[in-house]
Amino acid sequence: xxxxxxxxxxxxxxxxxxxxxxxxxxxxxxxxxxxxxxxxxxxxxxxxxxxxxxxxxxxxxxxxxxxxxxxxxxxxxxxxxxxxxxxxxxxxxxxxxxxxxxxxxxxxxxxxxxxxxxxxxxxxxxxxxxxxxxxxxxxxxxxxxxxxxxxxxxxxxxxxxxxxxxxxxxxxxxxxxxxxxxxxxxxxxxxxxxxxxxxxxxxxxxxxxxxxxxxxxxxxxxxxxxxxxxxxxxxxxxxxxxxxxxxxxxxxxxxxxxxxxxxxxxx
Amino acid sequence: xxxxxxxxxxxxxxxxxxxxxxxxxxxxxxxxxxxxxxxxxxxxxxxxxxxxxxxxxxxxxxxxxxxxxxxxxxxxxxxxxxxxxxxxxxxxxxxxxxxxxxxxxxxxxxxxxxxxxxxxxxxxxxxxxxxxxxxxxxxxxxxxxxxxxxxxxxxxxxxxxxxxxxxxxxxxxxxxxxxxxxxxxxxxxxxxxxxxxxxxxxxxxxxxxxxxxxxxxxxxxxxxxxxxxxxxxxxxxxxxxxxxxxxxxxxxxxxxxxxxxxxxxxx
DNA sequence: TCAATAGTGTCTATCAGACACTATTAC
DNA sequence: GTAATAGTGTCTGATAGACACTATTGA
Numbered sequence: 001x002x003x004x005x006x007x008x009x010x011x012x013x014x015x016x017x018x019x020x021x022x023x024x025x026x027x028x029x030x031x032x033x034x035x036x037x038x039x040x041x042x043x044x045x046x047x048x049x050x051x052x053x054x055x056x057x058x059x060x061x062x063x064x065x066x067x068x069x070x071x072x073x074x075x076x077x078x079x080x081x082x083x084x085x086x087x088x089x090x091x092x093x094x095x096x097x098x099x100x101x102x103x104x105x106x107x108x109x110x111x112x113x114x115x116x117x118x119x120x121x122x123x124x125x126x127x128x129x130x131x132x133x134x135x136x137x138x139x140x141x142x143x144x145x146x147x148x149x150x151x152x153x154x155x156x157x158x159x160x161x162x163x164x165x166x167x168x169x170x171x172x173x174x175x176x177x178x179x180x181x182x183x184x185x186x187x188x189x190x191x192x193x194x195x196x197x198x199x200x201x202x203x204x205x206x207x208x209x210x211x212x213x214x215x216x217x218x219x220x221x222x223x224x225x226x227x228x229x230x231x232x233x234x235x236x237x238x239x240x241x242x243x244x245x246x247x248x249x250x251x252x253x254x255x256x257x258x259x260x261x262x263x264x265x266x267x
Numbered sequence: 268x269x270x271x272x273x274x275x276x277x278x279x280x281x282x283x284x285x286x287x288x289x290x291x292x293x294x295x296x297x298x299x300x301x302x303x304x305x306x307x308x309x310x311x312x313x314x315x316x317x318x319x320x321x322x323x324x325x326x327x328x329x330x331x332x333x334x335x336x337x338x339x340x341x342x343x344x345x346x347x348x349x350x351x352x353x354x355x356x357x358x359x360x361x362x363x364x365x366x367x368x369x370x371x372x373x374x375x376x377x378x379x380x381x382x383x384x385x386x387x388x389x390x391x392x393x394x395x396x397x398x399x400x401x402x403x404x405x406x407x408x409x410x411x412x413x414x415x416x417x418x419x420x421x422x423x424x425x426x427x428x429x430x431x432x433x434x435x436x437x438x439x440x441x442x443x444x445x446x447x448x449x450x451x452x453x454x455x456x457x458x459x460x461x462x463x464x465x466x467x468x469x470x471x472x473x474x475x476x477x478x479x480x481x482x483x484x485x486x487x488x489x490x491x492x493x494x495x496x497x498x499x500x501x502x503x504x505x506x507x508x509x510x511x512x513x514x515x516x517x518x519x520x521x522x523x524x525x526x527x528x529x530x531x532x533x534x
Numbered sequence: 535t536c537a538a539t540a541g542t543g544t545c546t547a548t549c550a551g552a553c554a555c556t557a558t559t560a561c
Numbered sequence: 562g563t564a565a566t567a568g569t570g571t572c573t574g575a576t577a578g579a580c581a582c583t584a585t586t587g588a
Contacts, residue, residue: 012354013282013283013284013351013352013353014283014352015280016280016281016283016395017280084280085280085384086279086280087279088386089386090384090385090386091382091384091385091395092384092385112381112382114379114530115358115379115397116529116530117352117357117358117359117397118357118358118359119356119357126355128352128358128397130382130384130395171529172529175526175529178526179526182525182526199567200567200568201566201567216550216551216552216553217566217567218551218552218553218568218569218570219550219551219552221567221568221569222549222569223549223550226549238559240559240560240565240566241559241560241561241564241565241566242558242559242560242564242565242566242567243557243558243559243560243565243566243567243568244559244566244567245566245567245568246567246568258449259442259445259446259449262381262383262438262439262442263381263383263385466540467540467541468539468540483577483578483579484539484540484541485540485541485542485543485578485579485580486577486578486579488540488541488542489542489576489577490576490577505586507538507539507586507587508538508539508586508587508588509537509538509539509540509586509587510539510540510541510584510585510586510587511539511540511586512539512540512541513540513541
């Protein structure tokens with residue numbers, strides 16, 4: 001007996017949830033809006049301990065929003081924002097709604113990451129989670145929505161933060177980071193974390209934050225300009241105490257290589 | 268209100284199914300076991316028309332198994348093998364079971380492809396499908412299991428076959444092909460379609476079938492040997508009417524680049 | 535011998551990394 | 562002026578593609 005026509009079957013399938021790993025960029029000097037660092041860190045079970053670990057100079061770092069659990073299991077531990085898939089919304093729409101409710105932000109990039117459906121995902125009933133990953137521009141953030149003490153931003157690569165996550169969310173965040181690293185080199189991922197106009201140094205800062213290593217400014221300029229996708233806006237950034245850098249803008253790219261998300265929005 | 272702890276909620280989520288795109292390699296000359304070509308092609312709605320389209324010489328081609336639907340919607344059309352996710356099996360196990368029941372084969376590679384959950388996936392009730400893609404070695408196939416007239420193999424890139432598929436399965440197969448192409452270059456995908464020992468010409472045939480273009484034998488040899496992952500077995504293949512080629516074996520690779528399937532089996 | 539494929543050697547265009555060097559601002 | 566970053570030029574080693582060439586079998 002072969003199953004080819006099961007799409008319409010109402011079987012007793014496990015509950016289905018949609019979660020999102022949201023990345024944003026935050027400069028340590030705080031060039032954008034301020035950011036409560038580890039709000040509600042006093043909760044038992046997860047010490048966030050957001051210390052500035054000077055790994056690679058003082059460039060910007062990746063941050064993710066987490067939500068504190070208000071019920072068992074993993075009570076009071078931090079978890080990825082998410083929720084059950086309701087009625088007639090698509091997976092992508094559910095992820096976008098979820099992101100808006102949690103952070104008040106609209107994503108500049110939203111792609112499906114992976115569907116976790118193992119039977120060893122943690123305590124509690126077994127659940128299948130479709131996980132998305134997203135990028136947002138933090139400077140545009142509406143901080144009013146962040147007053148909720150059960151939502152806070154944390155450095156995405158902090159081992160102590162990751163160790164305190166509920167369920168298998170640590171593995172999920174690490175997988176999302178790996179995908180982000182693999183994607184930043186050949187897609188227009190970087191400028192989606194920045195604003196409309198950005199300098200090459202800022203763009204390089206994104207690459208360095210994502211890849212976790214310093215890059216040669218001269219070579220970076222050459223390769224990123226040769227790759228296309230950005231354009232000299234003609235303006236320069238003034239007010240710095242050195243030679244004013246040019247400002248660039250991102251131009252729409254037809255997904256140069258890489259395979260697009262099949263249900264993704266062609267924005 | 269933020270949802271962080273929904274994993275245990277029993278919401279009215281859509282039905283969940285697992286499907287698999289299975290690729291195998293078949294030489295036009297039929298060096299392995301014979302293969303019913305388009306069995307049951309008389310069914311209305313999908314003309315398989317398996318003609319040898321001489322696109323790139325006479326190398327091997329990729330084939331996929333399809334299952335004929337026995338109910339509405341898309342009655343009698345061909346679809347990907349799949350079934351509902353039952354009780355306490357993991358997604359990966361469900362895909363493997365499904366593959367075994369359909370083709371009688373154990374996969375040499377099995378990875379999650381994508382989860383399709385749009386609201387426009389075709390007629391009938393909305394379903395969320397977690398789709399896997401797999402590779403099998405056709406020579407090892409147990410053809411007794413293929414007696415079922417509702418299961419047949421088709422060329423994976425035949426436009427007429429793809430056009431006749433049920434639901435959004437055409438898009439799914441095309442996406443799986445794109446992922447396979449992207450992956451064959453930097454992973455040990457190719458030799459999983461071949462047997463234990465293979466010549467470099469056979470290996471090149473896999474690359475050519477997957478990529479859809481001819482490759483220079485000399486350069487292919489250099490690059491594939493430099494990449495590592497295969498080893499000279501010391502034996503040669505006799506019985507050919509030209510210089511006997513060496514036989515190589517695949518050696519285990521620690522996923523040289525690329526990101527492994529997070530719930531995948533580390534085989 | 536010829537046909538056919540296996541396998542080697544070599545040239546070249548391209549590209550990434552290293553790094554010296556000049557340019558332009560604030561102070 | 563100095564400090565600091567922006568931006569340019571150049572060298573070099575690694576690599577992919579083109580392609581000529583030799584090697585070894587069956588017929």
